[in-house]
Amino acid sequence: MAVRQVSKFDLPDLGVGVGFRVPHYRHVVETRPEMDWFEVLSENFMVEGGSPLYHLDHLSAHYPVVPHGVSLSLGGDGEPEHLRRLIALCRRVNAPWVSDHLCFVGAGGVQTHDLLPLPRTRAVRDHVVRRIRDVTDAIGIPFAVENPSTYVAHVDDEMPEWAFLAEIAEAADCAILLDVNNIVVSGVNHGFEPMDYLAGIPAERVVQIHLAGHTTLPSGFRIDTHDHPVPDPVWALYAAAIRRIGPVSTLVEWDDNIPTWERLAEEAATARRIRAESLS
Amino acid sequence: MTLPGDWRERWVDLVTGRGGDPSFLAGGPIKDHAEGLAVYQEAWRLRHLEALQVETPGLTALVGDRMPALAAAYFAVHPSRSWTLDRVADRLADWLAAQGEPPEVVEMARLDHRVMRSFSAGELPPVMLGEDLGSLALQPHAALLHPTTDVHQFRTAVIAGSDRPPIAARPVWLAIWRAGRTVQTMEIPPATWAILSGLEAGLGLAGALEQAFASGHLQPDTLDDQVAAAFELAATHGMIGSES
Numbered sequence: 001m002a003v004r005q006v007s008k009f010d011l012p013d014l015g016v017g018v019g020f021r022v023p024h025y026r027h028v029v030e031t032r033p034e035m036d037w038f039e040v041l042s043e044n045f046m047v048e049g050g051s052p053l054y055h056l057d058h059l060s061a062h063y064p065v066v067p068h069g070v071s072l073s074l075g076g077d078g079e080p081e082h083l084r085r086l087i088a089l090c091r092r093v094n095a096p097w098v099s100d101h102l103c104f105v106g107a108g109g110v111q112t113h114d115l116l117p118l119p120r121t122r123a124v125r126d127h128v129v130r131r132i133r134d135v136t137d138a139i140g141i142p143f144a145v146e147n148p149s150t151y152v153a154h155v156d157d158e159m160p161e162w163a164f165l166a167e168i169a170e171a172a173d174c175a176i177l178l179d180v181n182n183i184v185v186s187g188v189n190h191g192f193e194p195m196d197y198l199a200g201i202p203a204e205r206v207v208q209i210h211l212a213g214h215t216t217l218p219s220g221f222r223i224d225t226h227d228h229p230v231p232d233p234v235w236a237l238y239a240a241a242i243r244r245i246g247p248v249s250t251l252v253e254w255d256d257n258i259p260t261w262e263r264l265a266e267e268a269a270t271a272r273r274i275r276a277e278s279l280s
Numbered sequence: 281m282t283l284p285g286d287w288r289e290r291w292v293d294l295v296t297g298r299g300g301d302p303s304f305l306a307g308g309p310i311k312d313h314a315e316g317l318a319v320y321q322e323a324w325r326l327r328h329l330e331a332l333q334v335e336t337p338g339l340t341a342l343v344g345d346r347m348p349a350l351a352a353a354y355f356a357v358h359p360s361r362s363w364t365l366d367r368v369a370d371r372l373a374d375w376l377a378a379q380g381e382p383p384e385v386v387e388m389a390r391l392d393h394r395v396m397r398s399f400s401a402g403e404l405p406p407v408m409l410g411e412d413l414g415s416l417a418l419q420p421h422a423a424l425l426h427p428t429t430d431v432h433q434f435r436t437a438v439i440a441g442s443d444r445p446p447i448a449a450r451p452v453w454l455a456i457w458r459a460g461r462t463v464q465t466m467e468i469p470p471a472t473w474a475i476l477s478g479l480e481a482g483l484g485l486a487g488a489l490e491q492a493f494a495s496g497h498l499q500p501d502t503l504d505d506q507v508a509a510a511f512e513l514a515a516t517h518g519m520i521g522s523e524s
Contacts, residue, residue, distance in 0.1 A: 048402030071363040107288035152316035156283040
């Protein structure tokens with residue numbers, strides 16, 4: 001593998017941050033604890049006013065903030081109102097980039113609010129490329145596409161997920177948000193080697209890494225629950241990713257059974273340590 | 281089975297329990313395609329139930345163990361059509377009414393919905409001294425309800441974690457608005473309610489007063505006092521703003 005490549009998007013290395021979640025809103029806004037940066041769930045702040053925007057404005061006044069969405073539905077059709085609000089959010093927090101998932105979330109007007117897997121075909125690849133180009137043109141800042149966790153594939157899949165992601169990123173000239181937890185989860189569920197995935201990703205397009213915990217069922221099947229500490233296989237893949245990609249912004253996600261701020265900050269500190277060790 | 285042209289729609293039907301042929305999906309070394317699909321189906325069910333419970337704390341407390349069945353039946357007819365889960369309860373009160381649920385259940389769902397919408401609604405600038413009062417409008421975060429039961433008292437107790445009072449059948453003129461970052465509910469005089477509901481309907485000040493007078497809530501002999509009291513209350517609590 002190549003070592004310590006840098007992103008082609010000339011984006012800042014924000015260090016290690018965490019997701020901004022409701023149980024920590026007040027603590028973060030009122031005490032401004034040490035943290036390199038925050039990621040916010042875009043859809044939670046694409047509102048007209050009130051408490052979400054109050055907390056967002058106080059957050060973005062003191063920390064770098066990156067919006068991360070779940071409803072762009074790159075494999076589906078775009079929704080103009082969603083995009084309009086996303087653009088407003090990016091401007092509001094002066095976002096350096098914005099991200100969403102390589103998936104679709106609904107069809108025929110029905111939203112499942114889940115990250116449904118895409119058939120990895122050339123036709124779907126081309127559709128996603130068009131969607132990302134449209135989104136990037138509209139938003140005007142780099143767009144990063146994230147690999148999701150998946151629990152099924154499609155009988156007509158024409159390429160492995162890393163090739164699908166890489167071809168899309170190259171053709172759309174977009175960035176990649178590499179979720180190493182999702183690679184571990186999908187690797188077990190679909191029987192591929194996480195290191196093969198990592199090797200197949202264009203490192204110079206990775207602008208951010210996601211870390212999270214997951215649930216292992218008695219059968220060994222993995223579910224991307226974001227309700228546990230980051231497990232050892234994810235830390236190991238993270239270290240390998242940093243060695244391959246270089247100093248890239250990293251974000252710890254913890255979305256269910258959310259721990260105290262102190263425990264979450266510990267997880268970020270662990271990521272910071274592993275990142276530094278992997279770069280030395 | 282090769283990938284069908286309408287694979288997105290088929291996926292959605294499968295996930296939301298509307299059925300279909302899942303043979304275009306492929307399993308892995310641990311779970312076959314049906315078992316993998318079941319992960320998405322269960323996630324969809326739990327995510328929507330949880331979202332509905334978050335959006336309707338009063339209703340959830342009121343109906344208790346019935347909530348999962350109600351949610352399943354509701355989403356079978358009204359799956360989410362918004363990019364945000366915050367809107368999953370938009371059609372719940374009307375749907376409950378159509379199912380023949382009792383007034384307190386329907387009215388609690390409507391109250392929950394209005395309260396939750398207020399949390400993230402926009403805000404008009406305050407009315408300034410000397411400004412044309414024709415620009416007066418009800419704040420987007422404010423709403424008016426006229427339930428036939430005092431469900432708001434039960435809901436307030438649920439939120440506060442205190443003893444829940446029995447719900448009584450009586451007409452209530454209710455204002456809902458955001459104060460700071462919290463949402464308040466308060467019974468208000470019928471005359472005040474009538475004037476503010478005219479503003480909510482976009483009638484402007486003159487139209488709102490006309491409507492309130494026509495409703496019988498404004499009396500000619502106390503008109504000045506009623507109007508003054510209404511605007512004092514609305515202004516004091518930040519229920520009104522200027523659209524200019």
